[in-house]
Amino acid sequence: MSKLQNAIVGGVRTAMGYVPSSWLPGGTRDPLIDKRVTLGTQQSRVDGPDKVQGVARFAAEVRMDGLVYAACVHSTIARGKITELDLAAAEAAPGVVLVMTHRNAPKLALPPPIGMTNLKAAGNNILPIMQDADIRWNGQTVALVLAETQEQANHAASLIVVRYEQAAARTRFEDAKADATTPDSLMIERNRLKRGDTDAAFRNAAGSVDAVYRTPWHNHNPIEPNAATIAWQGDRLIVHDATQMLNGTAGSLAKVFGIKDTQVFVSSPFVGGAFGGKALWDHQILGAAASKLAGRPVRIALSRASMHRLIGGRSQTEQRVALAADATGKLKALLHQGFSVKPPHSVCDEAFTLSGRSLYESESYDIVQHTLDLDLLANTFMRAPGEAVGTFAIESAMDELAHDLGIDPIALRLRNIGDTDPVSGAPHSQSDLRLAYELGAKKFGWDRRAATPKSRQDGEWLIGMGCATGSFPYVRMPGMSARITIDSNGHATVSSAAHEMGMGTATVQRQHAADRLGLPLDYVTVRIGDTDLPFGSFAGGSSQTASLGAAINAASAKLAGDLLRLAGNDTPLAGLRANEIEFANHGLRKIDEPSRYESFASILERASRSEISAMGESGAPLEILKFSMHSRSAIFCELRVSEVTGEVRVTRLVGAFDCGRILNPKTATSQFRGGMIMGLGMALTEETLLDKRNGRIMSASMTDYHVPVHLDVPEIDVLWTDIPDPRTPMGARGIGEIGIAGVAAAIANAVFNATGKRIRDLPLTPDKLLSD
Amino acid sequence: MAIAINGTDYSLPDDPRVSLLDLLRERIGLTGTKLGCNQGACGACTVILDGERVLSCLTLAVQADGRAVTTIEGLSKQGDMHPLQRAFIEHDGLQCGYCTPGQICSAVAMLGEMRRGDPSYVTADLVAGLGSTTREEIRERMSGNLCRCGAHHGIVEAIEEQLVGDAA
Amino acid sequence: MTPFDYRRAADQTEALSLAAAGHCRFLGGGTNLVDLMRQNIEAPAALVDVSRLPATIDVTSEGGLIIGATARNSAVAAHPVVRAQYPMLSRALLAGASAQIRNMATVGGNLMQRTRCSYFYDAAGSRCNKREPGAGCDAIDGLSRNHAILGTSEHCIATLPSDMCVALAALDAIVHLDGPMGPRSVPLLDFHQLPGTTPHIETVLRPGELITAIAISPSAAAANSRYRKVRDRSSYAFALVSVAAGLDVADGRIRDVRIALGGVAAKPWRAVQAEDVLRGEAPTRENFLRAADVELAAAKPTEANAFKIELAKRTMAAVLGDLTGAGA
Numbered sequence A: 001m002s003k004l005q006n007a008i009v010g011g012v013r014t015a016m017g018y019v020p021s022s023w024l025p026g027g028t029r030d031p032l033i034d035k036r037v038t039l040g041t042q043q044s045r046v047d048g049p050d051k052v053q054g055v056a057r058f059a060a061e062v063r064m065d066g067l068v069y070a071a072c073v074h075s076t077i078a079r080g081k082i083t084e085l086d087l088a089a090a091e092a093a094p095g096v097v098l099v100m101t102h103r104n105a106p107k108l109a110l111p112p113p114i115g116m117t118n119l120k121a122a123g124n125n126i127l128p129i130m131q132d133a134d135i136r137w138n139g140q141t142v143a144l145v146l147a148e149t150q151e152q153a154n155h156a157a158s159l160i161v162v163r164y165e166q167a168a169a170r171t172r173f174e175d176a177k178a179d180a181t182t183p184d185s186l187m188i189e190r191n192r193l194k195r196g197d198t199d200a201a202f203r204n205a206a207g208s209v210d211a212v213y214r215t216p217w218h219n220h221n222p223i224e225p226n227a228a229t230i231a232w233q234g235d236r237l238i239v240h241d242a243t244q245m246l247n248g249t250a251g252s253l254a255k256v257f258g259i260k261d262t263q264v265f266v267s268s269p270f271v272g273g274a275f276g277g278k279a280l281w282d283h284q285i286l287g288a289a290a291s292k293l294a295g296r297p298v299r300i301a302l303s304r305a306s307m308h309r310l311i312g313g314r315s316q317t318e319q320r321v322a323l324a325a326d327a328t329g330k331l332k333a334l335l336h337q338g339f340s341v342k343p344p345h346s347v348c349d350e351a352f353t354l355s356g357r358s359l360y361e362s363e364s365y366d367i368v369q370h371t372l373d374l375d376l377l378a379n380t381f382m383r384a385p386g387e388a389v390g391t392f393a394i395e396s397a398m399d400e401l402a403h404d405l406g407i408d409p410i411a412l413r414l415r416n417i418g419d420t421d422p423v424s425g426a427p428h429s430q431s432d433l434r435l436a437y438e439l440g441a442k443k444f445g446w447d448r449r450a451a452t453p454k455s456r457q458d459g460e461w462l463i464g465m466g467c468a469t470g471s472f473p474y475v476r477m478p479g480m481s482a483r484i485t486i487d488s489n490g491h492a493t494v495s496s497a498a499h500e501m502g503m504g505t506a507t508v509q510r511q512h513a514a515d516r517l518g519l520p521l522d523y524v525t526v527r528i529g530d531t532d533l534p535f536g537s538f539a540g541g542s543s544q545t546a547s548l549g550a551a552i553n554a555a556s557a558k559l560a561g562d563l564l565r566l567a568g569n570d571t572p573l574a575g576l577r578a579n580e581i582e583f584a585n586h587g588l589r590k591i592d593e594p595s596r597y598e599s600f601a602s603i604l605e606r607a608s609r610s611e612i613s614a615m616g617e618s619g620a621p622l623e624i625l626k627f628s629m630h631s632r633s634a635i636f637c638e639l640r641v642s643e644v645t646g647e648v649r650v651t652r653l654v655g656a657f658d659c660g661r662i663l664n665p666k667t668a669t670s671q672f673r674g675g676m677i678m679g680l681g682m683a684l685t686e687e688t689l690l691d692k693r694n695g696r697i698m699s700a701s702m703t704d705y706h707v708p709v710h711l712d713v714p715e716i717d718v719l720w721t722d723i724p725d726p727r728t729p730m731g732a733r734g735i736g737e738i739g740i741a742g743v744a745a746a747i748a749n750a751v752f753n754a755t756g757k758r759i760r761d762l763p764l765t766p767d768k769l770l771s772d
Numbered sequence B: 001m002a003i004a005i006n007g008t009d010y011s012l013p014d015d016p017r018v019s020l021l022d023l024l025r026e027r028i029g030l031t032g033t034k035l036g037c038n039q040g041a042c043g044a045c046t047v048i049l050d051g052e053r054v055l056s057c058l059t060l061a062v063q064a065d066g067r068a069v070t071t072i073e074g075l076s077k078q079g080d081m082h083p084l085q086r087a088f089i090e091h092d093g094l095q096c097g098y099c100t101p102g103q104i105c106s107a108v109a110m111l112g113e114m115r116r117g118d119p120s121y122v123t124a125d126l127v128a129g130l131g132s133t134t135r136e137e138i139r140e141r142m143s144g145n146l147c148r149c150g151a152h153h154g155i156v157e158a159i160e161e162q163l164v165g166d167a168a
Numbered sequence C: 001m002t003p004f005d006y007r008r009a010a011d012q013t014e015a016l017s018l019a020a021a022g023h024c025r026f027l028g029g030g031t032n033l034v035d036l037m038r039q040n041i042e043a044p045a046a047l048v049d050v051s052r053l054p055a056t057i058d059v060t061s062e063g064g065l066i067i068g069a070t071a072r073n074s075a076v077a078a079h080p081v082v083r084a085q086y087p088m089l090s091r092a093l094l095a096g097a098s099a100q101i102r103n104m105a106t107v108g109g110n111l112m113q114r115t116r117c118s119y120f121y122d123a124a125g126s127r128c129n130k131r132e133p134g135a136g137c138d139a140i141d142g143l144s145r146n147h148a149i150l151g152t153s154e155h156c157i158a159t160l161p162s163d164m165c166v167a168l169a170a171l172d173a174i175v176h177l178d179g180p181m182g183p184r185s186v187p188l189l190d191f192h193q194l195p196g197t198t199p200h201i202e203t204v205l206r207p208g209e210l211i212t213a214i215a216i217s218p219s220a221a222a223a224n225s226r227y228r229k230v231r232d233r234s235s236y237a238f239a240l241v242s243v244a245a246g247l248d249v250a251d252g253r254i255r256d257v258r259i260a261l262g263g264v265a266a267k268p269w270r271a272v273q274a275e276d277v278l279r280g281e282a283p284t285r286e287n288f289l290r291a292a293d294v295e296l297a298a299a300k301p302t303e304a305n306a307f308k309i310e311l312a313k314r315t316m317a318a319v320l321g322d323l324t325g326a327g328a
Ligand SMILES: Cc1cc2nc3c(=O)[nH]c(=O)nc-3n(C[C@H](O)[C@H](O)[C@H](O)COP(=O)(O)OP(=O)(O)OC[C@H]3O[C@@H](n4cnc5c(N)ncnc54)[C@H](O)[C@@H]3O)c2cc1C
Pocket: A703, B039, B040, B041, C025, C026, C027, C028, C029, C030, C031, C032, C033, C034, C035, C050, C069, C070, C073, C095, C096, C097, C098, C101, C104, C105, C106, C107, C108, C109, C110, C111, C112, C113, C161, C162, C163, C164, C209, C210, C211, C212, C236, C237, C238, C239
């Protein structure tokens, strides 16, 4: 993003400083924070029975008459031109309905890129799709086959012969550094932060560290592959997709095919894991284009190999962190610099330098990151983009500094966390990392840690403990909307084009709506998952709970007013204004005079109405500019490292989270653990292998890309401060991503404590621990 | 020439390339069994074949000729969930739910293996066989079922509860 | 997957006669072959399903075992005699793949499973001499962290991924075959071939020949044996390095020792030189390390897999050390 954007955000931020907080969203404390009914209680998932019985319907499971199956042929070079396409054998193969290549593909516009301002955009890889003979990355789709069965499509695809004229491709991270560019901003933050005299700080430091940390490419690898079942009904496009961006996908497909948003229907009631990898990529567009050409509905369910070629992952990073401190551990300088890949057709800054500067106060800063342009598939958002890898570097460095200074690693961190945002000076909406560390350290037994590395051993196994901080910003998306409908039985239905990828969206928002409307849980139904429902923003940035929460809140306020009007004069509520009433006990009542009450059913009956509906929308998230809003965690790890083989076995993890109020401890615990387990994978095993010679992904399967298995997963205790954030709906901040942050550093720090070896290069595989 | 799936006979596909998984999902419409990798690497497609857990993605449908297959849909009887299905909900052994049918089918058959005393790689004494069943035993035995959401704890707790039920 | 004919054999005779018909493959559990066909690496015209041939595991009068080729990996691992008298075999099987795969996989199929080299697997985009003789090998200068360090050639550096075969190599197993030219037996150590100039030739199995059984004989070293597998993930992953070893110590001297390494070569690597060093010596850590040094002296790693030398040495010494403890 641009200089202009920096100026605007900077200007708004300054202006916000003068605006009284009561004027802002979140300015008045959400009354639900103090009125605990079902929110905050353990609730099992509402969709649990459907999921455990295999009844929940996923994108590749929608039946359609006349359905044909798609298979992709991918390029095997990174850059060049197709010179020859031999399709004869494929076209003649049994069952084949269509072979689509750049020669016969319909004209397709570029998909609009995902951005902060256009919620109707979900594009990740902004390149022409099958419009010309040009090859732009190794794995690009050069042909798509449709056939009557998947077996036939796959076979025909294997018969296609493609010849290329190869051009020089840039596929090496190292080589691209010379031409790195420096963006003006990262998300809505200024990229470069230079303040104070870092050189002087290092000269006068009592302790310091200056090291380079590396993280490899990662892939989301949800267990459900990306898939869509697609049909055209006249000029209406129906897409059963696996997506975390329903309206974004609809809007983007409309642009690509030159039709109106309203002509595209996208449905995605259940998503089998997403983690950032399920928005719009080439396959939905190719599937829709082929369906149009063939005049048949199409199922395009990507194979694992196709997924690795078509769905981008988290960029590799190289990060230098240098810290200088005085003898008490107070930071005098914080440098965080480095490189990640972001080709021009990518939408994702891997903003790894944002966590350190939001966490720690330092007298001087020198922070900036650079992006590399390579001939690769676009990188994208993956669980806690920026923060997951950024905390690995900064929190490893903090551990190194603590060791250098002989200070306890927790004490060092607490010494440096600010009372306000370290950079902007904005007040925290709520923040208590100190308490998180206290709770976590107690649960974990941090006092049993030996400060000297390599001092605990059990047979061949060296035992170590480590900790690290995790951090993730609060996001609430504007534009998310919800409708509440109350029927004549007093039953409420909340609907919104929101997403369920395992977070328990319907479960938690049902609790929310019940509490908001004064209803018991079984009087509320939540409908999500398609674009016929009120407009939804994406499920990303851990924003959905807050965004949908704000929308439901707004809808309920509107509903109260509408009900009041509908009730008229012949009611105990007569003459009251909206701000004098509240929802309670299946109806409305006067706030300080509970006897002035009428039930929903009675209001509707008197008005001879079968139902009443109201819509609400999440407004502009100005609170984010006025306050520093971050979730934080203290992560603890105990592990064993084999002196013989270098194998690392994590035996215990503890995560203490400061994330505002926890809305459903049962599902929240699962989400925190899920994030931590992904952090465990990132620390120990996960690495997408890219052949530098030709930019080809060689780990394009689940046998080669190692996500954690049951036996890798240790006991994990999860705790939280449970302090409501007074600036957010329900007092909650997002919890979907914070779990992964800090985990890799905690594990690497524990490895150091166990072995005395500092590994700065993920993943921590045995080979790296073997050398002396 | 038929496969008994959840007690109903189905005829074999005429194309021998069709996997048991594709037969279930695409031809019969039993989509409870999931496709995760189609390569034997994730366990999402686990079904129970003549009482033993197998991967339906690497089983050709023709190989199951004359045999009995139980899928997730066959575990609940007349709408009454299998105790393990209820335990998964209770212990929140799921998030997105995509690996879940495979985890449950795998666990149901795994309980049989444990009751039979079959050893695993982490069983300390191969001859004595299973002593007390530790979480480590459950974890090793369930390692053929990946879960990317990280629902491992709930899954292990739900299974453990069944074993405790056994002991009682 | 290329279309093929499917035939199921009711017995061995039928299997052999069906196989005589030309370009076909026997189908065991299908856990490797079905995948390879789906990846367009194998395209047999016909499959002869042998998975329902009798899967017997017979105990001989001396306590040896004759394991039918169609016995499931899980059944062999759980067999009481294997657990008691050949623990390294049971453990090696249990270290492989997942419970579901072990329930499907047959002994014959396990013996014949092909490499997991990712360039071999990338039929669409990579060069591989094993897949296509003479095409070149993209692994040698590529991503070779998981590749072989022993017995490699300039044509191929792939490993055999089997765990079971490592234990069988240490046990001096005999492979029983039957085929168009009649039955024969081959020592397991001679069954798999090193790549040389013909990496596509992986075993001595002739066209149409069926593996019928594996035979192993008892010994004190077999009874006092272990298998240890080192991998990137704690379970459900192929070996970086594995060691199967058995030890028989009498009067403070090593009377018999069997060592085989996995993950290091295109065949299960019997550590003959290490065994020679150790026989008759005291079972000490120094001797174990010295023997490991001798065995791995010939290793020719790439930059990416040089760590396997140290890993193999240490793991070998550790397993032997454990056996000393257990056997003493
Ligand atoms: C995800 C995954 C992980 C794995 N991890 C491991 C691991 O960690 N360790 C390990 O050792 N293995 C592992 N495996 C491999 C597994 O052990 C093999 O796939 C299995 O042993 C093959 O046996 P099968 O009966 O299924 O063989 P099939 O797939 O049926 O056949 C394999 C080959 O053997 C031939 N064949 C089969 N039977 C005979 C016979 N009787 N005579 C002659 N030829 C025959 C077939 O023609 C074919 O060429 C893994 C597999 C997968 C999919």
